[in-house]
Amino acid sequence: MVSSTEYGSHTWDLLLKVDHQHEDVAKEFPLQVTGDLHVGGLMLKLVEKIKIAQDWSDYAFWWEQKNCWLLKTHWTLDKCGVQADAKLVFTTQHKMLRLRLPNMKTVRLKVSFSSMVFRAVSDICKMLNIRRSEELSLLKQSEGTLKKKKKKDKNKEPATEDILNLCNSPVSSGLPANPGLYSKTMTPIYDPVSGSPASSTITWFSDGSSTEQNCSILALSHPNCSPETLAEMYQPRTLADKAKLNAGWLDSSRSLMEQGVLEEDQLLLRFKYYTFFDLNPKYDAVRINQIYEQARWAILLEEIDCTEEEMLIFAALQAYHVSKLSLSSETQDSTCESEVDEVEAALSNLEVTLEGGNKSNILEDITDIPKLADNLKLVRPKKLALKAIKTYWFVFRDTSISYFKNKESAQGEPIEKLNLKGCEVVPDVNVAAKKFGIKLLIPVADGMNEVYLRCDNEDQYARWMAACVLASKGRTMADSSYQPEVQKILSFLQMKNWTMCSQTASEPENVDMKPECFVSPRYTKKFKSKQLIARILEAHQNVSQMSLVEAKLRFIQAWQSLPEFGLSYYIVRFKGSKKDDVLGVSYNRLIRIDMATGDPITTWRFSNMKQWNVNWEIRQVAIEFDQNVFIAFTCLSADCKIIHEYIGGYIFLSTRSKDHNETLDEELFHKLTGGQE
Secondary structure (H helix, E strand, O other), X not given: OOOHHHHHOOOEEEXXXXXXXXXXXXXXXXXXXXXXXXXXXXXXXXXXXXXXXXXXXXXXXXXXXXXXXXXXXXXXXXXXXXXXXXXXXXXXXXXXXXXXXXXXXXXXXXXXXXXXXXXXXXXXXXXXXXXXXXXXXXXXXXXXHOHHHHXXXXXXXXXXXXXXEOOOOOOOOOOOOOHHHHOXXXXXXXXXXXXXXXXXXXXXXXXXXXXXXXXXXXXXXXXXXXXXXXXXXXXXXXXHHHHHHOOOEOXXXXXXXXXXXXXXXXXXXXXXXXXXXXXXXXXXXXXXXHHHHHHHHHHXXXXXXXXXXXXXXXXXXXXXXXXHHHHOOOOOOOOOOOOOOHHHHHHHHHHHHHHOOOOOOOOOOOOOOOEEEEEEEEEOOOEOOEOOEEEEEEEEEOOEEEXXXXXXXXXXXXXXXXXXXXXXXXXXXXXXXXXXXXXXXXXXXXXXXXXXXXXXXXXXXXXXXXXXXXXXXXXXXXXXOHHHHHXXXXXXXXXHOOOXXXXXXXXXXXXXXXXXXXXXXXXXXXXXXXXXXXXXXXXXXXXXXXXXHHHHHHHHHHHHOOOOOOOEEEEEEEOOOOOXXXXXXXXXXXXXXXXXXXXXXXXXXXHHXXXXXXXXXXXXXXXXXXXXXXXXXXXXXXOHHHHHHHHHHHHHHOOOOHHHOOXXXXXHHHHHHOOOO
């Protein structure tokens, strides 16, 4: 018999593979090791045996069978579980990766393949000068979204892609990022009007002569692709198609290598979470441009639905304005001092800067409890093909709407009282037809109760719509965001409210524009080219005076106003159900949607959520809400970990505060999103 001490000191052979570029040096090295040798000691022995004088500091062991890195260099081989049959590869932790940005440009840069994706994305964003990296993540294109492209391109020569090489940037080379870029007291690095890089920004890129070009590619928009290219791209037709778009999000708690990503692979860098915090034109030209581009492509490829009126506004903003101004080299001076918060405040800041005025957020005529009271039309859903429309006296107080037969009876009991907390608020507007409707989907025990309100004019609609939106989030009109919400709605309506004037009478034939590049294929088929040009020029009248950054922010704001904004879709099977449904995940709620009709069935707010967990054995997500509401479902279109991370990620983002500067509680993020498999 051999004692455990003698057995533990026994040496054994371990074959190590080294990933290096020297052709005249062997790639495999056998070493005699013991179980009590630590990983750092194994690295030292291996480097001594290789006998190549180079910097090995970025190298680490990758364990092929276990699909994991051995990064804890103080651990012994016994503690790691390494035995003689282990296949260890000594390879670099930072490798080249191609990233397709939201503006469809591809950058090539060196990324950590051993760090968790959350940390890797943070480093990537520092390279690209994008603040708030927690809003972005990496996406693998699913096979379903590539099929159409492959069929179309079968007999075509592959196009040579223009790739921006950023492998020499400071962070990519493993150097720390310039702390000034993430400081609240830093000097502005972008012109807040034109979005062009200021001189201090040029030092961010280390590529010498091409620095200015690099900044321009990331921060400024470029001419649209051809209609032929647009037609070849994947366009979702159904909710099931839209679910394919969200199936490939990488796990933020695991490394790229652990998820099968190889050197020189291409991934998509996208805004995953639709809560854009602290947008500031002075520092966020790249971020604003990339959000704008993601919104633009989502609309062009019909990933999000919009009306004809809205499509023309989007076309006017991007086609005849952003594209035009981006090509112009003119810049304007600006002095912008106050801090900004999100899209509305960024616009507000810009307006104050340009106009020299002061914005007032004071709510006028507020008594103890703010309320609205007015005559509105109540539209009942169709019964026997008839629509009942009747005028009532409506009173909005706190988060509830009550309606009465007339103003005189408002002191008595209401005909009905509707609690809007947790409801869905959908605009039903056609400015040209003077139609200002609000569709309310109010959660009840057996689904959703539909209520339609019809307003008389824009002002009335803006006040009631803003109140409904806030009430759905559990906030009242006393909230400081009420007046900005009213102004935002009025601003969007004003953009829609265009009329043909003498300036637009410039014949469409004389305008150098391909309208097919600026509207989705559905509208290209519906209208002739000349008709589209004329209508885009009409819509352009209300946005023609905007600066470049303001036009982008208005575009983002209009995108945020769409009913489907911020929804990521997944096909799920609810516990106890015999058919598949679609689950929409948003920043503040989950929505169960009928897959066949697209109608919402039930909404659950995160604010009412008590806890959620995952049964990893059967891959089932279970959530408990207030009032003893329990739901459970399995995800069919993606791994359930993706939905689990979405829920935790949105809750994490809701904890952000400007007081915390730019530092993120990474530990809290992983606690909320990591799960225990």
